[in-house]
Amino acid sequence: MAISTPTVAELCRSAKDASRVLARLDAATKDAALLAIASALVERTPEILEANRRDLEAGRESGLSDALMDRLALDERRVAAMAEGARQIAALPDPVGEVIDGMRLPNGLDVRRVRVPLGVVAVVYEARPNVTIDAAALALKSGNAIVLRGSSSARHSNAVVADVAREAAEDAGLPAGALTLVAGGGREELAELATQDGLVDLIIPRGGEGLKAALSAVATVPVIYAASGNCHVYVDASADLDAALDIVVNAKTQRPGVCNAAETLLVHADVAADFLPRAAAALRERDVVLHGDERVRAHVDAVAATDEDWAAEYLSLDLAVGVVDSLDDAVAHIRRWGSGHTEAIVTRDLAASRRFVRSLDSAAVMVNASTRFTDGSQFGFGAEIGISTQKLHARGPMGLTELTSSTWVVTGDGHVRG
Amino acid sequence: MAISTPTVAELCRSAKDASRVLARLDAATKDAALLAIASALVERTPEILEANRRDLEAGRESGLSDALMDRLALDERRVAAMAEGARQIAALPDPVGEVIDGMRLPNGLDVRRVRVPLGVVAVVYEARPNVTIDAAALALKSGNAIVLRGSSSARHSNAVVADVAREAAEDAGLPAGALTLVAGGGREELAELATQDGLVDLIIPRGGEGLKAALSAVATVPVIYAASGNCHVYVDASADLDAALDIVVNAKTQRPGVCNAAETLLVHADVAADFLPRAAAALRERDVVLHGDERVRAHVDAVAATDEDWAAEYLSLDLAVGVVDSLDDAVAHIRRWGSGHTEAIVTRDLAASRRFVRSLDSAAVMVNASTRFTDGSQFGFGAEIGISTQKLHARGPMGLTELTSSTWVVTGDGHVRG
Numbered sequence A, B: 001m002a003i004s005t006p007t008v009a010e011l012c013r014s015a016k017d018a019s020r021v022l023a024r025l026d027a028a029t030k031d032a033a034l035l036a037i038a039s040a041l042v043e044r045t046p047e048i049l050e051a052n053r054r055d056l057e058a059g060r061e062s063g064l065s066d067a068l069m070d071r072l073a074l075d076e077r078r079v080a081a082m083a084e085g086a087r088q089i090a091a092l093p094d095p096v097g098e099v100i101d102g103m104r105l106p107n108g109l110d111v112r113r114v115r116v117p118l119g120v121v122a123v124v125y126e127a128r129p130n131v132t133i134d135a136a137a138l139a140l141k142s143g144n145a146i147v148l149r150g151s152s153s154a155r156h157s158n159a160v161v162a163d164v165a166r167e168a169a170e171d172a173g174l175p176a177g178a179l180t181l182v183a184g185g186g187r188e189e190l191a192e193l194a195t196q197d198g199l200v201d202l203i204i205p206r207g208g209e210g211l212k213a214a215l216s217a218v219a220t221v222p223v224i225y226a227a228s229g230n231c232h233v234y235v236d237a238s239a240d241l242d243a244a245l246d247i248v249v250n251a252k253t254q255r256p257g258v259c260n261a262a263e264t265l266l267v268h269a270d271v272a273a274d275f276l277p278r279a280a281a282a283l284r285e286r287d288v289v290l291h292g293d294e295r296v297r298a299h300v301d302a303v304a305a306t307d308e309d310w311a312a313e314y315l316s317l318d319l320a321v322g323v324v325d326s327l328d329d330a331v332a333h334i335r336r337w338g339s340g341h342t343e344a345i346v347t348r349d350l351a352a353s354r355r356f357v358r359s360l361d362s363a364a365v366m367v368n369a370s371t372r373f374t375d376g377s378q379f380g381f382g383a384e385i386g387i388s389t390q391k392l393h394a395r396g397p398m399g400l401t402e403l404t405s406s407t408w409v410v411t412g413d414g415h416v417r418g
Helices: A008-022 A027-043 A045-061 A066-072 A076-091 A130-141 A152-171 A187-193 A209-218 A241-253 A269-285 A307-311 A327-337 A350-359 B008-022 B027-043 B045-062 B066-072 B076-091 B130-141 B152-171 B187-193 B209-218 B241-253 B269-285 B307-311 B327-337 B350-359
Strands: A099-104 A110-117 A120-125 A145-149 A179-181 A202-206 A231-235 A262-268 A289-292 A318-324 A342-346 A364-369 A404-415 B099-104 B110-117 B120-125 B145-149 B179-181 B202-206 B231-235 B262-268 B289-292 B318-324 B342-346 B364-369 B404-415
Touching: A008 A120, A008 A145, A008 A179, A008 A187, A027 A045, A027 A076, A027 A130, A027 A152, A045 A066, A045 A076, A045 A152, A066 A152, A076 A130, A120 A130, A120 A187, A130 A145, A130 A152, A130 A179, A130 A202, A145 A187, A152 A179, A187 A209, A202 A209, A231 A241, A231 A327, A241 A262, A241 A269, A241 A342, A241 A364, A241 B404, A262 A269, A262 A327, A269 A289, A269 A318, A307 A318, A307 A327, A318 A327, A327 A350, A342 A350, A350 A364, A350 B404, A404 B241, A404 B350, B008 B120, B008 B145, B008 B179, B008 B187, B027 B045, B027 B076, B027 B130, B027 B152, B045 B066, B045 B076, B045 B152, B066 B152, B076 B130, B120 B130, B120 B187, B130 B145, B130 B152, B130 B179, B130 B202, B145 B187, B152 B179, B187 B209, B202 B209, B231 B241, B231 B327, B241 B262, B241 B269, B241 B342, B241 B364, B262 B269, B262 B327, B269 B289, B269 B318, B307 B318, B307 B327, B318 B327, B327 B342, B327 B350, B342 B350, B350 B364
Parallel strands: A120 A145, A120 A202, A145 A179, A231 A262, A231 A342, A262 A318, A289 A318, A342 A364, A364 B404, A404 B364, B120 B145, B120 B202, B145 B179, B231 B262, B231 B342, B262 B318, B289 B318, B342 B364
Antiparallel strands: A099 A110, A110 A404, B099 B110, B110 B404
């Protein structure tokens, strides 16, 4: 007798039903489920690694890049880290039921705004199997059902990791449907998932521009896009140049492949002659390729920068570099070319720092700190489900509270409106 | 020499430029501008009423309904109320610059989340010219530029009201472009406005389902839809039936044409025989037509209710009425048919009130109070720009803070990530 595979719509309907139970679960049950997931991951590591070997083999055969192979690969340490991530999220306070604010109205009505889960959160991701657990733990802790759709390159790993987590969660008292992995990794499943109006409350894509474009072309349910990070470091005329050097090197090279790495350096003309040669030497030592404008190239060797460089999110050891005549010119450059993620100023001038912060329109602004600090775990959110560069609902690192909404609860003694 | 009318895109570009100035304006300048708008409206009332007469005349000729004519009509009292609304919004605290939260990280970095304007807010509305001022005052107070697009039936009124406000605002120091009325009221202008990605940060439609459908078909910029209000009152077995009667009558009849009016009454079977005849008598006295299920019709005369009645947002003196066997059945009915706006329970049982509040998924839940209290001015927000029934960004009445986003500001002493 053939067992038919449930459709995406059926999976989402089951997730929606589960979400109604999850929304009312106490924190203790949710936390116990996350701890059970963590233990099960550790216990069943051999199964997970075996599945991962099959994905790696298929990846080698299909010629996946070294970078993708690295993101796909699991070992005991990485599985243990996934488990540890779930434990850390269990230890965070439960956002559900938090009274955000409230008041007593002049007529005596008591009003409170209470945090509630969104319902069903779908996460679409590429390559890295650890996202399965990060996303599931954040969603479940915040009382949401989670629907996962990984990439086909990680399908064996994701299937086993999701199965291990689902079984542990259900044994610990979470309802069936609370954690679902959509089997197919194709574009049809994506389109079906992205059009489950009334069942899916939010989709979060975690992946490259191709994934986002595919999603935005079809989605009718709400989506929060983690936009790209074309992050800037501006070295002001008053900057401590030693600090500036540390920050530029850190922002560019500490982990160049992530969205909060710096992609453009802007240097005030007054300090260009002093700073640029030092910066160029330190960056070249770390294999950074500079793409400079004409004024930069008067001081240091660099590839000639074009508009494409100002617009680029390199995610590599490349850095666009420009000289500006003022803080306002730096702001104008960032407003024109930036992606609204994170910008940093290095300055000793308090007025300059205030002006920089207030003139920009980015999710995060750093004063005398590396752009790399825009990060959920740095901010103490536990794992993050993404960094939002949009303005509605969530901006910056998204943790538990960004997976919630609120309800107004109004209590009276038979109050009517006059 | 012909002066060419600026395109919608040009108007939005100018609004975007203005928004950058507005974002940094101090509260005193913004408040002075709102007070200047209020004074100008009062001073120039004759011009406004003259323009309104032209719209009313055109409305009569084209056969506008009495209800629409009433919404369109201005008189001295209504203009004075618009001015008073602007003054009240001026008196509210400035949301911009509010530190929402913040912390010192273990590494010594100081992190704060600061409230910032969205940028450019577009409001699309029908008939009522007072929305021009409500929307403009809320947007400007929260540091946003506002782009207004009214309906063609109010074009003369809106043009003069917007002109009066714009001139007063600019004289008081707001930048050109801060307040813009899109001249044409056609679908092309709507489509152009709704696709200004990067210029318009949010569109809020204020109008009927036709407007929302037109917008959702074309919009690529973020939209917050004020969904319809199919609001329920559930009379529990333990209800104080006198209070229940007052609440049902108030929720249905105090202002039947608005989204927080009740559309369905659910009565627990234990009190149906006692409550329904009293409720029916009181409601009929106020010309309410009952649409009841079979069990209701065993107690009182009513039109037979169909699924269309359970789904309806009547906005009229009609009420769907059903008998349920339990609170859980009431919740199941509301979950199936409701629109997620506002539901009320009348009960003396604390456990029942808790269960009702926690089982529903609506923007507001009333305990022993009329559904009519879901309202920005009742909640003390000043005028509201709409009531959101979506879960992301804003839920319930939208005031000043719902027209803002936030920025993370991180300050260090040369901090880099290890």
